[in-house]
Amino acid sequence: MTTTIADIMRAAPVIPVLVIEDAAQARPLAEALVKGGLRVLEVTLRTGAAIEAIAEMKKVEGAIVGAGTVVNTDQFKQVMDADVEFIVSPGLTERLADPIIASGVPFLPGIANAGDIMRGLDLGLTHFKFFPAETSGGLKALKALAAPFYQAKFCPTGGVSLASAPEWLAFDPVLCVGGSWITPKGASVAQVETLAREAAGLRD
Structure with a gap:
């Protein structure tokens, strides 16, 4: 059973960052991603x-379904009610971090x-989204x-592509990368599965 953020980050080299407009598309999309080898799904x-x-x-x-773009405690309560398996936020504040950490x-x-990393370490965190x-x-930064x-271990997200991902993943403190290129707008389920398989193979 996956229980820690380290386990989740090591489950696959890429975490798809998903912006879903229509919930009816969610299940087929998740099935295609998992079939392609990407089990960790971040729904923003x-x-x-x-x-x-x-x-x-x-x-x-x-x-393994988590919520991303969680920016306040109201959203935290919402996603906990939805029984998410992990939470991702774009930044780090103590007001948001405290209840999430307390929840386990x-x-x-x-x-x-x-400064962000030091704040996180003070809170007992060692895994971060860059x-x-x-x-x-x-990567230089x-x-x-x-x-x-x-x-500290990292998941770089924002502007990462299939072409740049291998360079990020070759850096030891990087456990995985986040990306939206796996689910381009208008892509079919078959296309998503192909892109997922390609992404899942980045560490082979």
């Missing part, structure tokens, strides 16, 4: 369909600088940040 709270989409995706055997649900907060990865200085924080 950017649409009104997100909570229903999480419920649909949780019906798919093998899927695996948590991946966003960081972009040394976001937005490319516009925050890319993450290497500079990771050096003094040897205990």
